Structure formats: structure tokens, C-alpha cells
Amino acid sequence: MPQGRPNVIPDDGLTTRQxxxxxxxxxxxxxxxxxxxxxxxLALRGWNQGWRIGVFxxxxxxxxxxxxxxxxxxxxxxxxxxxxxGPVEWHKMGSGWSWIRKEGSAEDHAAAAAEGWAEIKxxxxxxxxxxxxxDEFTYPLDWGWIDVGDVVSALAxxxxxxxxxxxxxRAHPRLVEAAxxxxxxxxxxxxxxxxRKGQRGIEW
Amino acid sequence: MPQGRPNVIPDDGLTTRQxxxxxxxxxxxxxxxxxxxxxxxLALRGWNQGWRIGVFxxxxxxxxxxxxxxxxxxxxxxxxxxxxxGPVEWHKMGSGWSWIRKEGSAEDHAAAAAEGWAEIKxxxxxxxxxxxxxDEFTYPLDWGWIDVGDVVSALAxxxxxxxxxxxxxRAHPRLVEAAxxxxxxxxxxxxxxxxRKGQRGIEW
Numbered sequence: 473m474p475q476g477r478p479n480v481i482p483d484d485g486l487t488t489r490q491x492x493x494x495x496x497x498x499x500x501x502x503x504x505x506x507x508x509x510x511x512x513x514l515a516l517r518g519w520n521q522g523w524r525i526g527v528f529x530x531x532x533x534x535x536x537x538x539x540x541x542x543x544x545x546x547x548x549x550x551x552x553x554x555x556x557x558g559p560v561e562w563h564k565m566g567s568g569w570s571w572i573r574k575e576g577s578a579e580d581h582a583a584a585a586a587e588g589w590a591e592i593k594x595x596x597x598x599x600x601x602x603x604x605x606x607d608e609f610t611y612p613l614d615w616g617w618i619d620v621g622d623v624v625s626a627l628a629x630x631x632x633x634x635x636x637x638x639x640x641x642r643a644h645p646r647l648v649e650a651a652x653x654x655x656x657x658x659x660x661x662x663x664x665x666x667x668r669k670g671q672r673g674i675e676w
Numbered sequence: 677m678p679q680g681r682p683n684v685i686p687d688d689g690l691t692t693r694q695x696x697x698x699x700x701x702x703x704x705x706x707x708x709x710x711x712x713x714x715x716x717x718l719a720l721r722g723w724n725q726g727w728r729i730g731v732f733x734x735x736x737x738x739x740x741x742x743x744x745x746x747x748x749x750x751x752x753x754x755x756x757x758x759x760x761x762g763p764v765e766w767h768k769m770g771s772g773w774s775w776i777r778k779e780g781s782a783e784d785h786a787a788a789a790a791e792g793w794a795e796i797k798x799x800x801x802x803x804x805x806x807x808x809x810x811d812e813f814t815y816p817l818d819w820g821w822i823d824v825g826d827v828v829s830a831l832a833x834x835x836x837x838x839x840x841x842x843x844x845x846r847a848h849p850r851l852v853e854a855a856x857x858x859x860x861x862x863x864x865x866x867x868x869x870x871x872r873k874g875q876r877g878i879e880w
Binding site: 542 | 700703704705706708709710711712713714715716717718720721722723724725727742743744746747748750751754760761807839852855856857858859860861862863864865866867875876877
């Protein structure tokens, strides 16, 4: 639930209203569950506001399909059919990046990640989406496939009012520094600790 | 992403498959954002599996309406219209509990919370839902409006395969002990610390 009273009133020359409507950079990190799930929950809210939603999944296998993709794409079609909510695009790294030529490059995960990020930068410049979810984006940064300095400056310079949510473990300190909102999802207890495997509807 | 290898193999006489399909009790707690949002993200997954979703919000004002309610109820209507996904019910404490007589009792928050819990117990016994989200349910427990022992035993004895997600700060230790999955959403950085108020699409 929102609370009306901020902790400090900054001396930034902005009105409360202007400050309130600044675009957010949020990071969901930590070893616990809920990082991506909470990001997709935010996409629900954004869709309800009529926002143009873009999800970019930096996952190993483009064949892996989670329930949220099916439902959010269904909501995107509902928007096309009835005008309710907003449009939804969902892209996956490698063969799932629809803008990558299929031959060759999708084999190379580092190159595929870099091509994904290059497209996201173009979309940020073009203000294609109102909410961008860069799911598991911390990993290609962690592995050095994408330069964190380039990411931080592209995000800092993004025009207009584009909200960005980045998920994944081990968020880079520069990303944390650049973010407006950082939540750490910490594992207190997990069924796998008790020998239970993931199950349909809960894990995907 | 699910990982296939549990940390231990328990000596409980169950097969991996049986163990995998045990119903989950999950708790999202901590001072950070994402507790409810991740629960509603799980509802997306469950809906996609055709699960019967029940959301019970233990909020102060039944007038407060978040975007997720609009979207999940829309998905519920989509189920009625097309058979896609599953049915969705969304109830709010007090005047939002559709099973409470409007006169009198809804004025008393503690009584309204107790009546809400009594109905949830009936539904657990009847196996009305496949996924129950008890949103901000930790507060009436924390305030002594609902007895934690009664909650823990009703959850332990719930029949069939009903997943339950409970959200809110200060989860009671007995609830944490009873849960299969506990995630603490910890605040690392929040825009209100920088004097920014909540905004539409992000906070609600």
C-alpha cells in the first residue's frame, strides 16, 4: 500500500507532482524467489494503465516458456481486440530475439545477449515501451557479455517516461547505485531444501 | 528458473512425483516491495494452469482497488467467456467480504478480519480454490485479531492440493515454521527515501 509521506523532501527544484512522475529504474535481486514474478506482477498493473509493455528475457533457452508469457501475450491480444489495457511484446534471447537473423549468431549466447541489449537501447531511444522488463539481465552483465557502464549511461539518458525493471541475482553495484528502487528477495526457506522439486504453476 | 536437483532426499516414503505435487504454503514477508506483487504474479501462472484462484485481501479500505484486481477479474471473465485459464474470485475485508451482512459488523475491523478467516477455513475444507492468496494476512495475526494457532492447524489439515500464499510484514514465527517456502523481500533502496511519492502503475 502506498504511504503518502516521503522521508525527505529533496531540494531538486521539482514539484511533488513532477517528482512523483519521474520514471523508475527498479532492480529485483537476491537469491530468493519472486524477482521475476514480482516484475510480471508490475506488468499487470502497467497493462491496466494502458502502458506499452516490453519483456526481454535473457534466458538460456528460448524454448522455455513460462505461464506469465502466455497470459501477458493473451492480454496483449485482448488489447488488440477490445482496446482494453495496453500492447504487450515478449522477446527471448537468442533464437527468441525476433530481430536477429536466425543463422549463426544465435548459437553464441554472448553475441545474442549483446544484440538483445543493442535493440533495447534503440527502443529506449525511440520510447517504444512505457514499461520494460529486462528479466535475468544481471547475468550477461555479471558474465561480462554486456558492459555495465554502457547500460547505466543508456538508462540514465533514456528520454521521456520509461519505467525499467531489471531482475536477477548478483546485481552489479553500479546498477544498484543507478536504481531508484532495489529489493532483495532473500531465501528464508525453500521446498528444495526439503527435497521437493519445482512444480507446474508454482515455478513456471 | 527451476533447478532439478533438490538439496536432500527426504526419507518420507513418498516418490519424487508425489513429493513434487504436494501443495505449497508460501509466505512473502519483509519490509521491501514485491510481496503482494509476486503473489499476484503467481496467480497469473495458476490461472494459466486452469486453477481456481481466490484472493482475500486483508486491507484497511475495501474502496482501495489495485490494478491487479481489475486484470485478474478480467481474466476470470475471460475464463467464463472462452474457457481459457481458470475462474477468479477477489474479496476484500470488511464491506468487501461479499458474505458479510452489510450492517454493523463491517465497522469493526477485528470482527471483519475474523469473519474473513472463518470463511477461508470453510473454503479450505470445501476445496473451493486451487490457489488462495491471503494478502496482508500477517497483520490481523500480528494484531491478535485472528489466532495464529488456529491458522496453522487449519492450513496443516487442509485437504487435497490447495496452494496458499500469505503476504505481509512481520510474519509470525509459527507461520514461518509451518511454511514450505518463505521469501523475505528486503528494502535495499526505495524512491520514498529520495522524497518521491508512490505513482500510478508502480504502487497500485
